[in-house]
Amino acid sequence: MGSIRRTAVSLTVLLAVLACSPSNGSAAPTSARPAAGDAGAPGIGDADFPLDGNGGYDVAHYGLRLDYDPRKRHLNGAAAIQARATQRLSQFNLDLSGFDIGGVSVDDREATYSRSGDELTVIPAAPLAEGDRFTVKITYSGTPQPVKNATNLGTYGWIPTSDGAFVACEPNGARTWFPANDHPADKARFDFEITVPRGLTALANGELTGKPETSGGKTTFTWRERHPMVTYLATATLGRFELRQGKTAGGLRNLVAVDPEFRSSLDRVYTTTGAITDYWSTVFGAYPFSSTGGVVDNFPTGYALENQTKPMYGGFDPGESIIAHELAHQWFGNSLSIKRWRDLWLNEGFATYAEWLWSEHTGKGRAQETFDTTYARGADDPIWSYPPGRARPTDLFNESIYTRGAMTLHALRVAIGDPAFFRLLKEWNAQHRYEHVSTAQFIALAEKVSGKQLDKLFDAWLFQPRRPSLSS
Numbered sequence: 417m418g419s420i421r422r423t424a425v426s427l428t429v430l431l432a433v434l435a436c437s438p439s440n441g442s443a444a445p446t447s448a449r450p451a452a453g454d455a456g457a458p459g460i461g462d463a464d465f466p467l468d469g470n471g472g473y474d475v476a477h478y479g480l481r482l483d484y485d486p487r488k489r490h491l492n493g494a495a496a497i498q499a500r501a502t503q504r505l506s507q508f509n510l511d512l513s514g515f516d517i518g519g520v521s522v523d524d525r526e527a528t529y530s531r532s533g534d535e536l537t538v539i540p541a542a543p544l545a546e547g548d549r550f551t552v553k554i555t556y557s558g559t560p561q562p563v564k565n566a567t568n569l570g571t572y573g574w575i576p577t578s579d580g581a582f583v584a585c586e587p588n589g590a591r592t593w594f595p596a597n598d599h600p601a602d603k604a605r606f607d608f609e610i611t612v613p614r615g616l617t618a619l620a621n622g623e624l625t626g627k628p629e630t631s632g633g634k635t636t637f638t639w640r641e642r643h644p645m646v647t648y649l650a651t652a653t654l655g656r657f658e659l660r661q662g663k664t665a666g667g668l669r670n671l672v673a674v675d676p677e678f679r680s681s682l683d684r685v686y687t688t689t690g691a692i693t694d695y696w697s698t699v700f701g702a703y704p705f706s707s708t709g710g711v712v713d714n715f716p717t718g719y720a721l722e723n724q725t726k727p728m729y730g731g732f733d734p735g736e737s738i739i740a741h742e743l744a745h746q747w748f749g750n751s752l753s754i755k756r757w758r759d760l761w762l763n764e765g766f767a768t769y770a771e772w773l774w775s776e777h778t779g780k781g782r783a784q785e786t787f788d789t790t791y792a793r794g795a796d797d798p799i800w801s802y803p804p805g806r807a808r809p810t811d812l813f814n815e816s817i818y819t820r821g822a823m824t825l826h827a828l829r830v831a832i833g834d835p836a837f838f839r840l841l842k843e844w845n846a847q848h849r850y851e852h853v854s855t856a857q858f859i860a861l862a863e864k865v866s867g868k869q870l871d872k873l874f875d876a877w878l879f880q881p882r883r884p885s886l887s888s
Contacts, residue, residue: 417586417719417720417721417722418720418721418722418741418742418767454503454506454543455472455505455507456470456471456472456473456503456505456507457470457471457472457509458470458471458535458537459471460597460599460602461601462599462601462756462757464757464807464809465588465599465809467511467533467534467535468511468587468588468598468599469597469598469599469601469602470509471502471503472505472508473499473501473505473508473597474499474502475499475596475597475602476498476499477605477606477607478497478498478594478605478606478607479496479497479607480493480494480495480594480607480652481493481494481495481611482593482608482610482611482652483612483634484580484581484610484611484612484652484654486576486579486580486581486612486613486655487613489560489576490557490559491515491557491558491559491560491574491593492555492557493515493555493594494553494555494556495554495556495595496551496553497510497553497595498550498551499549499551499552500548500549500550501545501546501547501548501549504543504545504546505543505544505548506540506543507538507539507540508537508544509535509536509537509538510535510538510552510554510596510597511534511535511536511588511590511591511595511598512534512554512595513534513573513591514558514560515556515557515558516556516557516558517531517555517556518555518557519553519554519555520538520552520553520554521552521553522540522541522544522550522553523550523551525540525541525542526541527539527540527541527552536554536595538552554595560573560574560576560593561574561592562574563588571717572584572585572586572717573589573590573591574589574592575717577655577713577714579616579656580616580655581652581653582655582713582715582717582730583650583652583728584651584653584717584723584728584730585647585649585650585721586648586721587648587757587812589648593652594650596647597647598647599646600646600648600753600754600755600757601755601756601852602647603644603645603646603753603850603852604644604645605641605642605643606620606622606639606640606641607625607638607641608620608621608638608639608652609637609638610638610639610654611634611635611637612635612637613635614635615635615656616635617655617657617673618637618639618653618654619637619639619651619654619726620637620639620641620650620651620652620653621639621641621649621650621723621724622639622640622641622643622724623639623669623706624639625638625639625640641724641725642706643704643706643724643751643850644850645724646750649723649724649750651723651726653728655713655714656675656676657674657676658675658676658679658682659671660672660683660686661709662686663690664689664690664693664694665694666694666697668703668706669706669708669709670686670689670693671707671708671709671726672685672709672710672711672712673709673710673711673712675712675714677714678712678733681734685710685712685734685739688736688739689709689710689739689743692736692740692743692774693708693743695774696744696746699773699838699842700744700747700748700841700845701747701841701845701846704750704751704850705724705725705751708725708746709725709726709727710727710729710734710739711723711728711729712729712732712733713728713729713730713731714731715731716730716731718732720734720741720742722742722743722745722750724746727742727745736774736778737775740771740773741767741768741771742767743770744766744767744770747766748762748763748766748767748770749763749764751845751848751849751850752844752845752848752851752852752853753851753852754852754853754854755852755853755854756854757809757812759807759853759854759855760813761804761807761817761820761821761824761878762854762858764813764817765818765820765821768821769783769821769822772786772787772822772826783829784830787823787826787827790819790823795882795883797883798815798816799816799819799820800881800882801881801882802814802815802817802820802881803816803878803879803880803881804816804820804821805824805855805874805878806878806879824877827884828862828873828874831866831870832866832868832870833866840861840862840866843861843865844861847861855874855878859871859874
């Protein structure tokens with residue numbers, strides 16, 4: 417994620433933890449409630465976000481059919497979720513905020529369900545055995561409600577706009593528009609079928625599977641993301657857009673869409689996106705997905721989000737630096753995803769350092785100069801009291817996660833030298849492509865690639881609440 421509310425050398429984004437919404441839906445009969453030992457947990461196991469995600473199963477695929485009326489702000493949805501039970505399950509949970517439930521089935525047999533806050537509990541007609549593959553289908557309808565928190569400047573999830581919706585979901589806003597295992601620890605593939613009033617365009621991750629079809633005053637767009645993706649990166653942004661599509665110089669498909677308000681930016685964003693994607697492929701390793709691009713909408717979020725294959729820019733004309741940041745996330749955060757939010761610096765620190773590398777590449781400033789400028793801030797600057805190696809759930813997107821995270825990488829680069837550092841970036845991506853990563857894994861690989869013992873460096877830059885010594 418990136419933000420246009422920045423200091424001279426950093427990105428600052430503050431978002432809130434999703435609050436529980438009022439309960440609705442049908443309550444399961446007391447006689448249907450299973451023994452607790454057979455129930456999937458209402459959280460995936462992240463202590464900082466105890467109700468995000470769910471336990472007991474692993475999702476393989478989401479099939480989403482959506483029909484949205486922007487005038488009424490009404491969404492009709494149908495989700496088919498393919499998963500595998502990782503334990504015996506007589507019930508399991510999904511994350512869903514709001515909506516009226518039309519029906520729930522498991523393997524085409526009607527299931528009982530109940531609602532409590534953002535937890536949708538599904539009770540199959542017969543228990544699932546460990547290892548069983550199953551499909552849960554849910555129909556739902558209502559007015560999507562984005563997450564809003566004035567204190568932390570965050571509005572995210574399904575956000576209605578004047579002509580459609582801007583959909584950007586980090587950290588846990590996927591539940592505002594589809595039932596999900598809403599935590600980055602569970603990646604899945606996605607298919608989207610999005611129906612909108614004729615004249616509007618619906619944009620989602622991946623690539624179109626065919627030409628849009630129009631009938632009865634509505635147009636349906638079908639998109640497929642065939643690579644694993646975490647739920648907060650899913651989008652179904654829709655509205656009036658002007659598009660440019662083609663291929664980058666390196667031969668990768670490239671699609672950029674802009675709201676008519678930003679039509680003068682279309683060619684520049686398209687060209688810049690292609691050039692940066694191709695360049696990062698030489699620095700970080702092969703691009704992990706089948707297309708690149710970006711979407712500039714007119715809703716003034718003040719931030720950007722690295723939605724897989726299509727970064728979203730909310731209400732502003734993005735410059736090279738922020739495009740470089742969001743496209744670097746296609747490697748750091750999207751292909752290589754964190755399993756726990758505490759390791760967020762592995763996404764944001766790397767993407768921020770990519771901004772510095774792009775400045776070096778374009779001759780606009782050396783990374784060392786940016787590092788020195790930031791380090792010169794006084795020892796009492798708040799950035800030093802927040803160790804970025806342990807993101808805090810109440811202040812998840814603190815500036816330190818971005819800027820001090822980037823400084824950690826530069827300190828590492830200086831300590832091990834450019835050949836080892838850039839070899840490390842490629843090996844990090846190659847070894848963990850489409851997987852989950854942790855800080856401990858990165859430290860271990862850095863030591864292996866460099867042949868150096870780096871505990872003191874990482875401890876000083878990632879885990880100590882003070883400004884590190886430059887000898888660290």
